[in-house]
Every structure is written in C-alpha cells, then in structure tokens.
Amino acid sequence: MKVAVVMGGAGPEHQVSLASGRGIVKAIGLLGHTAIPLQIDADGNWVDGQHEAIEILQACDVTVPAVHGEGGEDGTLQGFLQQLKVPYVGSGVAASAVGLDKHLTKAVLRAHGIAVAPGITLAGPDLSDTEVAMQKLKAAGLGFPVFVKPGNGGSSFGVARATDLPSLTQAIADAAVLDPHVLVEREMVGREIDLAVLEFPDGRVDTAPALEIHSDPGQPFFNATAKYGSNATRFVVPAPLEPALAERLRRTAIEVFAVLGCEGLARVDFFVPPDGDPVVNEINTFPGFTPASQFPRMWAAAGLSYAEVVDTLLRTAVARG
Incomplete structure (x- = not known):
C-alpha cells in the first residue's frame, strides 16, 4: 500500500508529533508498504504546499493522521480527509473533537x-475574575490544591498545580493562552x-x-x-x-x-x-x-x-x- 503519514502541526505538540510520525514511517517501511511523510509546519502550513498535499493524499490507499492536539487530533484533519474521500486511521470528526x-x-x-474528576470550566470574563473562579470552586465543593489545564490539548502543556489564590490566578492565565476554556479540577x-x-x-x-x-x-x-x-x-x-x-x-x-x-x-x-x-x-x-x-x-x-x-x-x- 501507499500510506501517507501526516505529522507536525501548529500546536505545542509539534515536536512530539514529528517523533510519532517518524516512528510510524519506519514501521510502514518494515511492513513492506510505501510511506509518504507529509509535514505541517509550526504555522499550520503544509510544507509541500496544500494543493500538492491533496494530490498526494488522494493517491494513497490510507492516511495516518499523526498530528497530536490542535489541528490534528481535534477533528479538523479528519474532516479534511473525509472531504477528500481518503481512508484514515483512527477516530472520526465527532469523536476526535x-x-x-x-x-x-x-x-x-x-x-x-x-466517574470523572470533579471540576469546573472557566471561559470568557471568568478567566480574569479570580473571585468568580473561587465562588464556582466553592459551589462545586472544591478546595486547594487543584489542577488547572487548557480545555483542549495534550502532553500536559499548560497544566499546573495551584495551592493558593496567587498560583491559581497565574495558572488560569497561563492555560488561557493555549485555550479559551480552562478546567480547574480537584487533585x-x-x-x-x-x-x-x-x-x-x-x-x-x-x-x-x-x-x-x-x-x-x-x-x-x-x-x-x-x-x-x-x-x-x-x-x-x-x-x-x-x-x-x-x-x-x-x-x-x-x-x-x-x-x-x-x-x-x-x-x-x-x-x-x-x-x-x-x-x-x-x-x-x-x-x-x-x-x-x-x-x-x-x-x-x-x-x-x-x-x-x-x-x-x-x-x-x-x-x-
């Protein structure tokens, strides 16, 4: 088979994705198939050009979307591949999103x-209003320490442990840089x-x-x-x-x-x-x-x-x- 392996992406997991993609490319070769690596750079652009990438993807038997996090694991790439009618590895648009x-x-x-970890989600004006965040935590029966994390993403980027009001304020601000929705969860x-x-x-x-x-x-x-x-x-x-x-x-x-x-x-x-x-x-x-x-x-x-x-x-x- 001809197998396209898409790697990289604009999210913070760019380097992790490149490492995953290279491992998959090597395995595809060992299996006797032809691997065609396609890279998305840190700005979200196809390194080979989008039109060229589309032609390559449509000429392949199957694609491995090995882009972690935003722009790859969130259903965006899956929807693109479905529009191209290209079979691909992994979950579809809805499950990925x-x-x-x-x-x-x-x-x-x-x-x-x-069962999931108890927590609250902050968005919009609540991200900069620590008093509101504290009120929501209290209403949910949560006290320090808590974990703060971006609503989307992986590899623990933007995740922090908060033990008091100052560290909570900083953790929310840092997580909000990566995503407009921030989770605050019980440790x-x-x-x-x-x-x-x-x-x-x-x-x-x-x-x-x-x-x-x-x-x-x-x-x-x-x-x-x-x-x-x-x-x-x-x-x-x-x-x-x-x-x-x-x-x-x-x-x-x-x-x-x-x-x-x-x-x-x-x-x-x-x-x-x-x-x-x-x-x-x-x-x-x-x-x-x-x-x-x-x-x-x-x-x-x-x-x-x-x-x-x-x-x-x-x-x-x-x-x-």
Whole structure:
C-alpha cells in the first residue's frame, strides 16, 4: 500500500508529533508498504504546499493522521480527509473533537455514569475574575490544591498545580493562552494507570495490559518535563493490579471508547485512589506514538510489536473504508 503519514502541526505538540510520525514511517517501511511523510509546519502550513498535499493524499490507499492536539487530533484533519474521500486511521470528526475537548469528554462520560474528576470550566470574563473562579470552586465543593489545564490539548502543556489564590490566578492565565476554556479540577491522589484500546480489522475492540506511571519525583506531577525530558520517570507494564481491578479498568476503557464513538485506537488514562473507585482523567484519540510511548509499550506487553500495531491500524482503517 501507499500510506501517507501526516505529522507536525501548529500546536505545542509539534515536536512530539514529528517523533510519532517518524516512528510510524519506519514501521510502514518494515511492513513492506510505501510511506509518504507529509509535514505541517509550526504555522499550520503544509510544507509541500496544500494543493500538492491533496494530490498526494488522494493517491494513497490510507492516511495516518499523526498530528497530536490542535489541528490534528481535534477533528479538523479528519474532516479534511473525509472531504477528500481518503481512508484514515483512527477516530472520526465527532469523536476526535469531543475527545480532545476535556470539558465535553467529561460531560459525555458523566452523563453515561462514568466517574470523572470533579471540576469546573472557566471561559470568557471568568478567566480574569479570580473571585468568580473561587465562588464556582466553592459551589462545586472544591478546595486547594487543584489542577488547572487548557480545555483542549495534550502532553500536559499548560497544566499546573495551584495551592493558593496567587498560583491559581497565574495558572488560569497561563492555560488561557493555549485555550479559551480552562478546567480547574480537584487533585486526585492515587495511582496513575493507562489503558491502550485497539480496534482490530474484524471490528473487535480490546485493551493491552495496563501501564502504571511512576513520575519523576523531582517534578511536581507528571508534566511535560517528566514525560519527555526525564530519565527518572518509570513506566511499569503490566501494572501490578488485582484481577478484579484490572478487569474493571479494561471494561471501563472499552466503554469510554464506545460511548465517545472512537475508532481505531485510543489511550484512556485513569486515577485509582487508594480507597475509592477508578476515575477517568482523559482520553487521547491519537496518543503519543514513538516506540518509547505508552501506547506501543502496552501492546508490546501483549505480544504485539510496534510494527504489528501499525499494521493492525492500517488494516482496520482499510477494512472500514
């Protein structure tokens, strides 16, 4: 097959996306297919030119939209590919848009009885009015510490932990630079567990063994530095879980995938409190995909190599048409 791999993008995850795309391109070559990399620069422009990119995309059998975050994982690129009638890997427009929007994700999951971290969403004038933010937090029964994060985006860019009014004010201002909607959520104390969900060509959906994150103790939380710039962060897979908890997380991850209408792949991230029920933190409809990323690590523990995971994604996309 001829496979286009779109990478880069205008969001803060540009470099992460390039790394994911390069890994996928290499795997496609190992599978015996022809990989055609297409890059979107940091200003959102197609490096080869938009008309040239359209011609290339339409000449390919399938496309891998490996752009993380804004402009790629939010349904924008998926809609573009659908207009071109080009088969592509991963979720469609609606699931991608909802999955990247943390507020919408939580609203949908909460409506389906799936536990999410308690929090509030700030927008418009509320972003610069700390008194209103404090009133909303109080009404929601939330106190410090809290986590502040942009409504859209990934890789923990713009995420901060606030322990008092000054740090809350600064955190909201910083997050608002990246997105006009800002979430303020209760700090969830407990284990951080990830589940990798994969759809197979026959329509079956399953998860790999769970992964537990042990973040760099020198960082305040599992932030971008702990994710990409630290040798002290450890990923344990399979995570040591009681069988009942492991099965509960597996069922919930597949339910989240189905409720949001996802296709192809997703990573569902959980908090597991010491004495409470698991809580969904977020979903990534196109998670980091370097060979060292969590998603391929989990499937490696299930016996699927990086290239075999890519092969599954391609075959599933082609089968879906």
